[in-house]
Amino acid sequence: MTVTTEIVAGGSADFMTVRHVVASGRQADIGRALALEAQRAYGWTPAPADPVKARARRAWFARHWPQHLARMRGAAQALGLDPDTDEVHLDGAGGIPLGSACSASYYPPAVTADGRGVLGRNYDFFTTSATELFAMLAGGHSAPSDEMPLSARPYVITTVPDDGPATTVLTMNELDGCMEGINEHGLAAVFNLADAENTSGPVDAGPQVGVSSSQLLRFLLDTCRTVEEAKAALLGAKQYDLGVSLHYLVADPSGAAFVWERGPGGDEHIVEAAGGALCMTNHPLHRHRDQAALPEDTDEALLTYQRYRTIADRSAGAGLSAARMREALDAVRVDAATDTPYPVRTLWRTVFDLESRTMATHFYLGDAPDGSPRYSPERAFPIPAQQPA
Template sequence: MPVTTEIVAGGDADFMAVHHVTASGSQTEIGRALAEQARRVHGWRPQPADPVKARARRAWFARHWPQHLARMRGAAEALGLDPDDDTVHLDGAGGVPVGSACSASYYPPGRTTDGRAVLGRNYDFFTTSAEALFAMLHGRPAPEGDTGLPLSSRPHVITSIPDDGPATTVLTMNELDGAMEGVNEHGLAVALLIADAETVSAPVEAGPQVGLATAQLPRFLLDTCTTAAAALDALLGAKQYDLGVPLHYLVGDRSGDAFVWERGPGGDEHAVRSDGALCVTNHLLHRHPDPADLPEDTVESLLTYRRHRTIAERSAGGGLSAERMREALDVVRVDAATDTPYPVRTLWRSVFDLDRCTMATRFYLGDEPGGAPRYSPELEFPARTLQRV
């Protein structure tokens, strides 16, 4: 099985070191490679499981997401475990995102100058260690002498070319069998964002449940769907739960079809659409459909309303392009000068060309002495890195 791993941006002297893992072969072989990487970089170990729930999870994956189940079996091989062991969870290879202040947008081909659909996002997250972040979320001071690496300092770009499904390129902060965003070889792209910044509380530590966890949902859609319409059908038929804080998702394809997927606190489901550009930040769009009629921001809202108004204004009308998307995302990025009390930065900016099935991303490497952010050059990652044999 061809597997390559390289650092493509940053390094030990920078805020982050970005790994690019490329793997082909069976889903089991790909899962083994990802588990080995998660163990090397994050020190990942399987977490204890309730045997009844572990069996139910495997049965659900077998029925709805066999690709993930096969990768779990590969993880078991990497760790020398029985793949049917009911006492541990063989997924969740890393950690889970616990909150972020992201912005994203989708431009349909009918509104772009070159007739190609594009989807872009800023991924904004805390620059602290896991210990300091969890202390802050629970209202406690940061631990003294905290020397842990920032939770967001070792992201991975993962390109998978399986024998039995679409090739995908995904970007993940620290969970190698999930994704924050990605694209597949059919021109379908997905990005996740925190859903309701103002009312979100500390994550409920309930552990993995049956169905799709928040960071698994993008990978599930890219593994199993070719279009946004197929993705909506899949979501309407899939059991989902929040592991970490509630999220919502921007889903778009090369044809011009796109929606934001949201779930209300009572389990109600919403697919929010737009005739033009579709923009999303960190509030529920089905509750606030008009960007001209948004509440004022509070300390807790992470500037979600201001960012949404700005990006929607800059994405209005026709004559849109990937460059206009980059400009709009740069205007709403979070840096040292942004009016927020939290230690948050825009860690990367990705722009997906859905006709070419590529992800172009630049990564945050630190702040200059004057406070300006320092980024890597923009790097392009196609969903089809390897040729099928």
């Protein structure tokens, strides 16, 4: 087992400090390392559990996601607990992700100049503390807080397990989930808030049996090699929202891609790429398939339709590239000049090269005196080769 941690962007004088954890070895050892880091960074402690539900969750993970169960057992070791305890949940190492205004797009190899598939996203989130954010979402106001902003300590996590695909993921505040990532097979995925116009606040029901909204991408990257395998896994998995409703863009190097969405009644939708770019902001694509018929934005919609039109227009035709992807994402970036009533910024921009299995990201460091955003230099995070058995 080897674990390394380094600061890769930002610092004490900036809005955020980004750490990169690289862990290799047994899944249980990786889980132990991530639990210790979550304790150190976030003061994480396991949430109390209903014993019947805790047993049912472990049984589901054993059947469908044994990698996660092994990491939970490693977390138990880090905490000095019985790995079969029914008293607490041994996952959820961080906090509940609350979706915000994000934008994403996938360019298949058939429409890129170099024949390489690329997936890109802006991760847009609030710049407030947890106390200020929860007060705002409840419709009230709170005094400025001395708490660190909820989004100020993201992590890049690279894992090279003995018994599964190596992955690189990026997470805002939950070390056993992620907001986006890629595995050694070139399968990559991101999530966005799914229904900005009807957001009513986070679901606070606690962990359920199956995969939560922030665990779903980890589940796919641990267990799938291709888009077709990811579709089958999603259709067969038990899923629940922990936080707000999300949707997911999944792609692989072959050019296959889709957006996965679930309706409020549990109905499931696969929206396929139609040969060109596949774009996603914060409205459900299965209800808005015609770009020309998109409604007008409201304050509550977080400019989802405007951002979709812009990124789709800039992603049309052939001869696309990773550089064009970055330009399209920057055109819909949320900054101080954006017309939104919420304290939101684009906290990072990521571009995945699916052929080279690389994630390249720059991170928000704060606003300059003129109001323009400051970002760290873009850094590429390749997936390291598997260690010999």
